[in-house]
Amino acid sequence: MRRKLVVGNWKMHGSLEQNQALLTQMMADLNGLRDADCAICVPHPYLAQAQQLLKGSNIGWGGQNVSPFQSGAYTGAVSARMLADFGCTYAIIGHSERRVLIHESNVTAAASFGAALQAGLTPIFCVGETLEERQAGVTEAVVGSQLIAILNTLGLDILSKAVQLRAVIAYEPVWAIGTGKTATPDQAQAVHAFIRKRIAERDPDIARRVRILYGGSVKPSNAAQLFVMPDIDGGLIGRCSLVANEFRDICLAAAESACVASQSISD
Numbered sequence: 001m002r003r004k005l006v007v008g009n010w011k012m013h014g015s016l017e018q019n020q021a022l023l024t025q026m027m028a029d030l031n032g033l034r035d036a037d038c039a040i041c042v043p044h045p046y047l048a049q050a051q052q053l054l055k056g057s058n059i060g061w062g063g064q065n066v067s068p069f070q071s072g073a074y075t076g077a078v079s080a081r082m083l084a085d086f087g088c089t090y091a092i093i094g095h096s097e098r099r100v101l102i103h104e105s106n107v108t109a110a111a112s113f114g115a116a117l118q119a120g121l122t123p124i125f126c127v128g129e130t131l132e133e134r135q136a137g138v139t140e141a142v143v144g145s146q147l148i149a150i151l152n153t154l155g156l157d158i159l160s161k162a163v164q165l166r167a168v169i170a171y172e173p174v175w176a177i178g179t180g181k182t183a184t185p186d187q188a189q190a191v192h193a194f195i196r197k198r199i200a201e202r203d204p205d206i207a208r209r210v211r212i213l214y215g216g217s218v219k220p221s222n223a224a225q226l227f228v229m230p231d232i233d234g235g236l237i238g239r240c241s242l243v244a245n246e247f248r249d250i251c252l253a254a255a256e257s258a259c260v261a262s263q264s265i266s267d
């Protein structure tokens with residue numbers, strides 16, 4: 001059975017002082033969490049602080065993007081190796097805010113996915129459609145092309161590395177991000193099942209093992225309904241990862257849904 005994972009994406013929020021208080025509270029709140037994994041992806045300047053505070057706790061940490069390049073004259077860019085230097089486990093790749101606002105392409109996102117794996121990080125590869133795309137009925141075509149970009153750009157060899165480092169996919173419908181409009185559990189499940197089916201066409205074993213997170217206005221009041229869906233393996237959380245008790249409740253919902261699932265298997 002796939003272990004649930006909840007990842008907070010702080011986006012461009014925080015300060016040394018706020019982070020100290022928030023991470024300290026989260027460590028206290030999540031100290032006893034056993035049945036789910038959790039992590040926080042912080043803005044790059046706060047990686048050292050996250051490493052110092054979270055080391056030895058059961059909260060992992062990561063960055064929110066990596067350069068597709070290993071090093072060189074790329075002003076303002078941060079390499080995957082640099083994230084690894086700060087003990088990161090995770091790197092969010094291809095978030096829609098980067099795709100939409102700074103026109104990051106499928107090819108760039110795929111190359112960053114490869115760079116993250118190369119540095120030993122677990123990439124969290126984001127896919128998702130806009131509202132116009134959903135209304136036009138092309139959700140599967142859009143998500144499918146975002147996924148296939150990985151193979152087209154990096155080739156089939158990337159799959160074994162992705163398995164080894166437990167690469168994660170995050171389905172985030174753009175229309176649900178930061179809007180308060182969550183996809184219904186059935187809408188999200190349908191796209192998650194499509195993603196798993198697409199991966200299964202290449203490799204059924206990877207499809208069974210890969211964790212697919214849902215992101216887009218996840219909150220304590222809807223987390224449990226989403227996490228019990230068979231192909232939803234946790235969440236990528238924006239706004240509610242900036243509020244300790246809301247993030248705690250979402251992590252607890254993930255752990256609880258894992259217990260419900262294991263009970264129903266043994267029943």
Ligand SMILES: O=C[C@H](O)COP(=O)(O)O
Nearest residue numbers: 009177178216217238239
């Ligand atoms: O990476 C996280 C997503 O963009 C979701 O953000 P949100 O929970 O604020 O809607």
